[in-house]
Amino acid sequence: MSLEKVILVTGGSGLVGKAIEWVIENDNGKYGKQDGEKWIFLTSKDGDLRSAEATRTVFEKYKPTHVIHLAALVGGLFKNMKYKLDFLRDNLLINDNVLHTAHEHKVKKVVSCLSTCVFPDKTAYPIDETMIHNGPPHESNFGYAYAKRLIDTQNKAYYDQFGDNFTSVIPTNVFGPHDNYDLQDSHVIPGLLHKCYLAKKDQTPFVVAGTGKPLRQFIYSRDLAKLFIWVLREYKEIDPIILSVGEKDEVSIKDVANAIVKAVDFKGDYTFDTTKPDGQYKKTASNAKLMKYLPDFQFTPFEVAVKESADWFIKNYDKARTGNH
Ligand code: NAP
Ligand code: GDP
Numbered sequence: 065m066s067l068e069k070v071i072l073v074t075g076g077s078g079l080v081g082k083a084i085e086w087v088i089e090n091d092n093g094k095y096g097k098q099d100g101e102k103w104i105f106l107t108s109k110d111g112d113l114r115s116a117e118a119t120r121t122v123f124e125k126y127k128p129t130h131v132i133h134l135a136a137l138v139g140g141l142f143k144n145m146k147y148k149l150d151f152l153r154d155n156l157l158i159n160d161n162v163l164h165t166a167h168e169h170k171v172k173k174v175v176s177c178l179s180t181c182v183f184p185d186k187t188a189y190p191i192d193e194t195m196i197h198n199g200p201p202h203e204s205n206f207g208y209a210y211a212k213r214l215i216d217t218q219n220k221a222y223y224d225q226f227g228d229n230f231t232s233v234i235p236t237n238v239f240g241p242h243d244n245y246d247l248q249d250s251h252v253i254p255g256l257l258h259k260c261y262l263a264k265k266d267q268t269p270f271v272v273a274g275t276g277k278p279l280r281q282f283i284y285s286r287d288l289a290k291l292f293i294w295v296l297r298e299y300k301e302i303d304p305i306i307l308s309v310g311e312k313d314e315v316s317i318k319d320v321a322n323a324i325v326k327a328v329d330f331k332g333d334y335t336f337d338t339t340k341p342d343g344q345y346k347k348t349a350s351n352a353k354l355m356k357y358l359p360d361f362q363f364t365p366f367e368v369a370v371k372e373s374a375d376w377f378i379k380n381y382d383k384a385r386t387g388n389h
Contacts, residue, residue: 077107216232
């Protein structure tokens with residue numbers, strides 16, 4: 065029997081890739097692996113996608129019919145501020161190589177990944193899918209933002225010139241098992257989980273960067289994974305779709321710190337280091353388009369998802385990406 069779909073996931077070893085793998089293997093309902101699907105999860109060891117030649121070699125080896133493109137240089141606020149050119153250049157190269165090689169291989173569908181960080185800094189709220197190119201992004205992450213915005217431009221150009229079915233999704237801030245827990249370069253939830261864990265273990269102060277006032281919408285990686293699988297199988301538009309919890313589920317960084325303290329069962333106090341930047345105050349996004357397609361989708365409650373993530377991190381501390389090895 066010839067396989068109907070060979071689905072190649074670039075960035076398969078990261079936070080989102082591991083969540084998709086988990087759902088494909090563990091979901092007994094509609095999101096799990098279906099007959100005729102073969103899933104391949106790539107890591108950077110399979111090939112550096114900044115290289116056109118390495119990208120071609122990977123596609124020749126696996127001959128994908130479908131691609132979920134996650135591979136990217138990714139990081140939190142502080143890493144984005146330090147390495148703007150790397151964020152711009154690495155991501156431009158990776159995206160151009162993956163999309164063009166997918167085009168040459170006549171891949172039937174590519175789903176790439178943007179982020180709500182790519183939206184204009186000065187904007188009306190809530191942000192929706194039509195606003196990506198409306199003005200400059202926040203200066204803290206413009207390298208990443210411009211590289212990611214161009215995916216949307218490329219998707220439209222591949223469709224207009226060749227009819228290629230290349231689309232993209234726009235997740236809000238993601239967290240979950242297999243995150244990057246580096247103390248400096250990670251996103252806020254894994255960074256604070258690691259810091260709180262150390263504060264509890266070593267009885268040292270737990271310090272949260274910034275004022276705690278910025279607002280974010282967080283999506284649990286396993287919820288996002290289900291939505292990615294739905295987009296791959298069902299979503300027909302070239303235009304992107306925001307994958308997020310609703311506007312009412314937006315939380316402050318202080319709420320995040322409180323949820324982490326609870327999940328780690330940390331008994332001490334914590335402080336804010338207001339000499340550290342806050343980054344963008346908010347980037348409130350509308351999930352109205354998603355809700356129109358999937359009105360009954362159930363998101364995992366934030367505190368439940370933080371607890372699952374904390375439990376995973378503590379259990380897997382020795383092998384997690386902590387920057388210690
Ligand atoms: P992650 O945990 O840092 O994983 C990044 C993945 O990309 C890893 O599998 C990594 O491989 C691979 N990769 C990086 N550079 C590569 C290269 N040059 N060649 C080949 N592979 C490379 O990131 P993530 O959080 O899962 O992010 C996945 C996607 O979601 C990205 O496109 C990101 O922009 C987007 N996104 C993330 C968030 C968030 O909050 N995390 C929010 C919105 C959108 P190795 O493991 O081998 O290094
Ligand atoms: P962003 O949504 O792209 O800004 O990504 P982050 O996940 O890096 O979140 C940044 C927000 O969390 C800013 O307001 C930071 O000041 C705040 N924050 C507090 N503590 C930390 C930390 O340990 N790491 C990171 N990355 N951000 C932190």
